Amino acid sequence: xxxxxxxxxxxxxxxxxxxxxxxxxxxxxxxxxxxxxxxxxxxxxxxxxxxxxxxxxxxxxxxxxxxxxxxxxxxxxxxxxxxxxxxxxxxxxxxxxxxxxxxxxxxxxxxx
Amino acid sequence: xxxxxxxxxxxxxxxxxxxxxxxxxxxxxxxxxxxxxxxxxxxxxxxxxxxxxxxxxxxxxxxxxxxxxxxxxxxxxxxxxxxxxxxxxxxxxxxxxxxxxxxxxxxxxxxx
Numbered sequence: 001x002x003x004x005x006x007x008x009x010x011x012x013x014x015x016x017x018x019x020x021x022x023x024x025x026x027x028x029x030x031x032x033x034x035x036x037x038x039x040x041x042x043x044x045x046x047x048x049x050x051x052x053x054x055x056x057x058x059x060x061x062x063x064x065x066x067x068x069x070x071x072x073x074x075x076x077x078x079x080x081x082x083x084x085x086x087x088x089x090x091x092x093x094x095x096x097x098x099x100x101x102x103x104x105x106x107x108x109x110x111x112x
Numbered sequence: 113x114x115x116x117x118x119x120x121x122x123x124x125x126x127x128x129x130x131x132x133x134x135x136x137x138x139x140x141x142x143x144x145x146x147x148x149x150x151x152x153x154x155x156x157x158x159x160x161x162x163x164x165x166x167x168x169x170x171x172x173x174x175x176x177x178x179x180x181x182x183x184x185x186x187x188x189x190x191x192x193x194x195x196x197x198x199x200x201x202x203x204x205x206x207x208x209x210x211x212x213x214x215x216x217x218x219x220x221x222x223x224x
Contacts, residue, residue, distance in 0.1 A: 004155075040120065042200070042216040043156075090155055100146055101212070103155030 003027075006091050006104035013111050019078040021107050023091030031094045032074035033058075033101070034066065036087040043090065049074055081111045115139055118201055118215030127224050131188040135201035135215045138182065142203040142213075145177050147186045150198045150217065159199075160186065191222045 007022035025032065031050055035043040035058075045058030047066040055066050063085060067075045074093075078085055088108050092101035118135045125131055133147075144163055148156035160175040162168045168175045174187040184203070188195055198217040205211055 009153075040216050042116070042118075043202075043214040045212075092155075099161045100148075100158035101156075103148075103157065105155045106153070108153075 004091055004093055004102050004104040006089075006107050008107050009105065011107060011109045013078075013081050013109065015082060015111055017078075017081045017111075019081050019109065019111075021076040021078075021089055021091075021109070023074045023076070023104055024072050025074075025091075025093040025102070026072065027093060027095065027102065028071065029093035029095045029098075029102075030071075031096065032068065033092045033094075034064075034074065034076045035090045035092065036060070037090055037106070038087050046076065078109075081109075083111050085109065086111045115213050116201065116203060116215040119218055120216055122219040122221060124221045124223060125191055127191060127193060127222055129191050129222070131186075131191050131195070131220060131222075133186040133188075133199050133201075133218050133220070135184050135203075136182055137184075137203055137213075139203075139205075139213075140179070140182065141205045142179075144204045144206070145175070145184050146202040146212075147173075147175055148200040148202060148214075150200060152197075156200055193222050193224050196221045 004025045033048040034046040049068045065077045090106045091104040116137045147160040149159045150156040165177045165179045172189045176185040198219045200217045201215040
């Protein structure tokens with residue numbers, strides 16, 4: 001069974017902390033994505049990556065950065081966490097020409 | 113106007129009912145249409161994937177796309193309590209995933 005694994009289910013961090021969210025996929029997918037999900041707003045794309053060391057901004061990249069040093073791992077970094085970054089963060093991957101994402105189970109981040 | 117509109121619900125139906133979930137969209141360039149199911153505290157999972165207009169059936173689920181009306185639907189026949197979840201529609205111009213646009217989701221409860 002193919003999987004996208006997010007390292008933490010729940011995180012509580014303090015304002016101003018640097019936060020790392022990790023995502024690993026075992027499907028050899030080229031494309032990986034980070035979304036945040038907020039009530040009433042749906043999923044919003046933060047960053048995505050087509051290949052190792054490549055990254056592209058999504059719709060809401062401000063306050064975030066990403067790293068993709070290996071094909072299977074895509075990390076989301078909150079440089080200085082703020083309370084408005086409290087959200088559910090979802091990682092997804094998809095193979096080129098494939099028909100839909102495989103999502104991880106999500107990380108619920110609370111910034112206090 | 114949001115690019116994809118979806119009634120957030122909640123929608124409650126008795127077990128065995130036929131459920132109709134709908135999304136409208138404004139971008140006529142969308143070609144790929146998807147429905148995802150998301151259980152509480154889990155990531156979304158792909159339920160149905162269709163290209164262009166028409167119907168697609170998979171067991172108790174039927175997806176319909178009407179591009180002329182910019183309207184997509186998901187029908188669930190003989191609904192079960194295990195169908196209780198949030199249903200997200202998504203659509204895109206291409207299949208690579210970087211330009212998927214999601215609706216906010218409809219929360220469905222199927223009551224035994």
